[in-house]
Amino acid sequence: MVKEFSLKQSADLKLSENFKVKEFACKDNSDKVLVDVDLIDKLQRLRDYLGKPITITSGYRTDSYNKQCGGADNSYHLKGMAADIYCDGVKPIVIALWAEFNGIGGVGIYLNRDREFVHLDVRPNKYRWVNKSGTNQSINNIVDLL
Numbered sequence: 001m002v003k004e005f006s007l008k009q010s011a012d013l014k015l016s017e018n019f020k021v022k023e024f025a026c027k028d029n030s031d032k033v034l035v036d037v038d039l040i041d042k043l044q045r046l047r048d049y050l051g052k053p054i055t056i057t058s059g060y061r062t063d064s065y066n067k068q069c070g071g072a073d074n075s076y077h078l079k080g081m082a083a084d085i086y087c088d089g090v091k092p093i094v095i096a097l098w099a100e101f102n103g104i105g106g107v108g109i110y111l112n113r114d115r116e117f118v119h120l121d122v123r124p125n126k127y128r129w130v131n132k133s134g135t136n137q138s139i140n141n142i143v144d145l146l
């Protein structure tokens, strides 16, 4: 279920133990913020597993911001169902493997030299991909990367 918040009114509202509304806000500072409750639940479980802060580099995206940053037309970021994340000192593969075995629908691992992060989304089906050179390559299972 997706919930809608106002960034102005609820920026510091806690969605879970460690996540606030503002962390999911669109980078264009739009007031509307969409967040799926299942996504929050999964991220909090990952946060508990890692035992340290997770940085969300992209959560909800408006249509215009999604176009601007080159997101897919049907991106789950548009629905508040996706987050791009990293955790200092934790390799993306560790996060992606956790996601693989904890019922996360969409898992994309981005291993470009300038920026490494993991995309997680709560789509109903299972989809995995790796991005090493700016283009997505579909894979069956994150374990295949080991």
Ligand SMILES: [Zn+2]
Binding pocket: 058, 077, 082, 083, 084, 119, 120
């Ligand atoms: Zn993403």
